[in-house]
Amino acid sequence: MEGKKHLFVGKSGKAQKYTYPRRVVITPTIPKRDRAAHGANLSSQLTLAKVAEEAISEEIDSIELDTPVGVQLSFESFPGIEITFEKLADVRSGIELLSVVQKEDIYVANVLVPLGKFGVLEKKISEYLNPSKDNKSGPKHAVLLNAISTIRNTVIESLWTDNPELFPTSNQEVDWFEIWLPVGDDRVAVINDFKKLCGIHEITVSDSTLEFPERTVLLVRTSLDQLARSAS
Template sequence: MTTNKRHILLNGYVSPENYRSRSNGRSPQVPARDRAVHGISLLNQYSRILNHYDERPRLPPVTDEKGIYVRLISFEQCDLPIDKIDNTYFKLCSLVKSNNRETAIIYINENDRTKFTKKINDYLNPSKDGIEFPRNHLLIDSIQNIELADITSFWTDKKDLIPDDHGVEKWFELWLKGNKEDVLNIARRLCERINGRLGNTSINFFSILLLFLSVRVYRD
């Protein structure tokens, strides 16, 4: 059982201070941009991504997902609005901050590709303006560039560790979520697609399976 004990107070060794959280939260303040210049620039960037996707050879999918991964790069000193890029239409895969900019990788299902186009078009349309800003101001005015994601977009180590010795076989960790049999089937299809070799061992972390994949690296 516990009993009440008197506290020991050492005068002169402590000073009272108000509590201050280490987290300042994400600032909702996003500066307004030149609507026409900025909106059309993003629209053109996203249109090029869609065109590139449509022009690529249609290969059998490795997973059940059919869509694109895009990279959103924020303006300097500007946070990307998480609730706008992780919702019913867009799936946030990663968010990192470097050199005072945020970079988000989002997945957009093939059926929802036009949703992002509509976000930009509504931003460009004065008849859809809010009281103070264009519609979708927080989202569109926080993004400086939109790019098609590549394999390096999913790299979680330091960028200078990305292999640059072309044609040399390297081992990589492959983290996949799902039941073991489905994950192994995905890994096998991936190895077949990229001419890789699947390791003989795996590590199970609850719903995530860690696999090891050997492949020769070629970068454009």
């Protein structure tokens, strides 16, 4: 085209063989634990967390819901050790990894365990404690369990994925919060059940939603105390 400047590749370049930019990824070594002591400790913590299952079962017994309900658990790592998060999820039993939060050098994985599915996690610990289940590298599930220091029921702070400095300073102050719901097997049913539960606890839910492949985002107007009560 006349009057227009163009860019042309000059002849100053030279051909070179492609070199793969290899990067060495150093995976932190997970220390070995005293199998009996560590396994017993995790088992005890899981048993305490399981108490919430009965309470939730009683609460929803009179509520007609179309989607499975569960208990939210938080798995906290030892300092500087990252949990193999994908090993916490179990598609067949419906155990789902909800989020992962890093607090300084500690990782917290938040997991939803459907009612009646605690046995899946209990089995992992049982097999870890059983020498007859060992593999060539040691106790079964050691890569997962040796990285976990604490198992507990999830608290609101553990679900906060925004800047920690933005976390509300008052538990009673009412404000708008984003809630990220899992899609499950039926996105619409999950949303409807969530709104039904919010209505029971007098929590305002916005009409609009933002949809992602694995999550649905809604806005709720409530306080941290009210959220905690509705989740317990």
